[in-house]
Amino acid sequence: MTSESTTTTSRRTTNGSETATREGVQGAVSEVRGAIGSVASSVPEVARASRTSLTDAFRAIEGGSDERLAAGVTLSLGLAIGMLLGGAPRLLVLATLAPMAGMGMVLQDRRRQASTTSSARAAS
Numbered sequence: 001m002t003s004e005s006t007t008t009t010s011r012r013t014t015n016g017s018e019t020a021t022r023e024g025v026q027g028a029v030s031e032v033r034g035a036i037g038s039v040a041s042s043v044p045e046v047a048r049a050s051r052t053s054l055t056d057a058f059r060a061i062e063g064g065s066d067e068r069l070a071a072g073v074t075l076s077l078g079l080a081i082g083m084l085l086g087g088a089p090r091l092l093v094l095a096t097l098a099p100m101a102g103m104g105m106v107l108q109d110r111r112r113q114a115s116t117t118s119s120a121r122a123a124s
Contacts, residue, residue, distance in 0.1 A: 058102060061102055069106060069107050072099065072100070076096060076100035076103070080093050080096040080097045
């Protein structure tokens with residue numbers, strides 16, 4: 001008889017802890033939903049701010065001299081190589097290379113325009 005009452009008591013205890021666990025999980029899920037909802041509501045504002053700052057950065061890059069752009073490309077590439085050799089996370093290294101890509105594209109466009117202009121003058 002004693003073993004039967006012990007088994008019944010342990011089942012009740014297990015069911016009680018399962019209920020507490022379920023309530024804890026449901027509470028955590030509701031907190032995560034709330035956090036995701038607040039992040040989702042701020043995404044449009046973050047996107048607008050990012051677009052504005054990227055536009056400003058490209059205007060500054062396009063307004064810079066060729067020497068400044070070459071120095072920026074060199075600095076960005078050197079920093080990325082140093083971080084890579086130093087064992088920095090690859091995502092951080094890629095983020096360091098992003099300005100180099102923008103400056104490199106502007107330099108390439110300028111050189112292409114200069115060669116097109118000089119070719120047109122030579123043909124005239």
